Amino acid sequence: MEKLTVMLLLASAVGANAASFPFILNELLRIDCGVKGKTTETYNNQTWYPDSFFIDPGKTKQITSSPNVPQVMTTLRYFPNGEAKNCYRLPLTNTKKFIFRAGFYYGNYDGKSQPPVFDLSLGGQPWATVNSSATADVPDVHELIYAPRNDNISVCLMGRKEYGSATPFISSLEATYLDETETANKTVYGMMRNGTAYHLVARLNFGGYDQVIEPWSGWSDTCEEQLNRYWTPQPMPGYTNLTFVPTTCTGTAYENGPPNSVINTAISPTNASQSIYVPVNFPAATPQSAYIVLYFYQDLGPDNVNATRNMDVYVDGVMTKNVKLQKYRSGEVVTLYPVLVQGTANVTISPANGTVLPPLLNGMEVFYATELAEEASSSNGVFKISYSVIVVGVCQLFVILFLGLV
Template sequence: MEKLIAVLLLVSAAGAHAASFPFILNYVLRIDCGLTGKTTEHYNNLTWFPDSFFIDPGKTKQITSSPNVSQIMTTLRYFPHGEDMNCYRLQLTNTQKYIFRAGFYYGNYDGKSQPPVFDLFLGGQLWETVNSSAAEGPVFQELVYAPRNDNISVCLMGRKEYGSATPFISSLEATYLDDETDSDHSVYRMMRNGTAYHLVARLNFGGHDQVIEPWSGMADVCEERLNRYWTPQPMAGYTDLTFAATSCSGTAYDNRPPNAVINTAISPTNASQSIYVPVNFPTTTPQSAYIVLYFYQNSIIDGPPENLNATRNMDVYIDGVMRRNVKLEGFRSGEVVTLYPVLVQGTMNVTISPANGTVLPPLLNGMEVYYATELAEEASTSNGVFKISCSVIMVGVCHLIVSVFLGLI
């Protein structure tokens, strides 16, 4: 019995170090940058790992907590040698699509009241120039990307033109987007490998002030399961619609929109009017846009009554050019429209107009907009991930020891 206890303790100790292995929880790696003194941290039923498993340089700092800032954003890692390339090395288990998200909350951690501007890199290519004063709260950068190999770096570096400011980072996430190749409903099916798709907007219409957050429990299978955040988008002059809840309706459509998104929508007051949604891109230079529009209807529980036996016929325009026709017929009907590539510049105007012969006014439930950039291939290397691989091997060996001890094999 004492031998068994010793072996189990060995497994437990190895398992603590194996926390750096990315995909042990729902295909999501969550890193709390600057977290010290703990193996893992639990916040909203989600597990976060300390970043010491993934990077060596830099110093850590704790920020005074704020009621409007999540616990995860109150620690950070900063890099005094700002002009160096300071890199997190992530070991992935697949080279399919991932959502990469980096969070930054300055919080005047250095007492200088000078939020820095610095560059963020993915796979050796510029991801974004981070302006940490762009918002009063945390700033997030997010993109969808299919790496060419299973080791990828996320790096930070100061810029001379901005005074070689000290880069910092508060959180880092990588979420594997399982394509389910045996399914008719894939995830971002038109996104190409080797191309990075930078998030511009992910909007929930008709949902008032509710931010749709990633699901945090197995019982929430009908909600957001791909670690996305949907921002509420109030639209003055339109009617908010709320549809009757049904069991996991979103899983029947591409990109698996959560029920909380497709069960709300906006609509004009009559069938002859259109919906207009402007989207501002970060630069005025021409961009190749990836646009996803979500349409869904069911029996209305909040909003003007409609005869859903009639056809809702809509035309989708981007900057005045007709791109797609959408028809919704009957209860529990929907469609996901993906448009790519669409050349846009500055502000893009999305218009959903009534098509000829429609009885019901147009509607819009949700929208995602990205712009595309090409990333060069990053060489595969084990640099910086030895602790990860070694820990995983240790866990496997320990489990084998236990199995042998118990006579299971």
């Protein structure tokens, strides 16, 4: 009994220390940059962890909170040596697809009212140019989907010489594993190739009025967002907003597992002869390879069992896909890739021959693709996490085995 007490105390002590850093094996990292200790985000009750486990250089700063800015954005880490490459090392558990998301909120933290411009890279390759704003009410967020070639990848910040190597900063950093078992058909962005980064341009919820995020307050609703994506409501003047009454977890039947809050709202023209026009602005005017996902779903009720909704999808005037919804409850997810675009792309959903009902559109995701070179695996900067995880795991296993023997 004395041995058992000692072992439980040891496990408890190690476990208490482990609670101060993220348990990497859950394949989800939410990092609150510049914060001390573990924090719980108030807007969706998710747990974020301090960034000191992933990086050493830099200084931290607290920003006066704002009702329009999430709590996680009210702290930041900045790097006075803007000419240096300041890197976070993210130890991942596999090399399958992840959503990487970085958030920046300047908030005039330095009192200079001079929001900096700097570079963000992933795996040693360019990710984005961050052009922060001192007056914006919302953070600047950059997101991409990428399958790393190794299980230890870097996210780096570096000032741009043409801007005097300005001081880079960062407010939040996330890496979310896109587990294909989260959706019924086991397909999540199935046309995305390994070695290619897919930069988010827009993720839109048509016909809805609220941002759709993963529910983490109390019991998670499995019919809602399960992949840590943020869906932005997209008002479309001149169109009718449709709302369908959810009867089942509708979205889980389709590719990428769209949440009910997205799949059960839509926009539609007022009559069957009209089209839906959605312009998409890409960040560069040069030709780019786009990855476009369109979500279609209808629930017409028993009075329209035999109604047909036949639609043609065009991108910049080129017909790319025909979509036919013939059942009163039916849907389809259309992925278009690669699509060559330049500047602004115009997505059009038009009525096709034989349609009875006007076109509709529930949701849309748009990415542009870039190739990333391979980054050599390294343990620099994450040894203390890996070592702690190993210690905790060994101690927990030892306690389990010991209890099984007594």
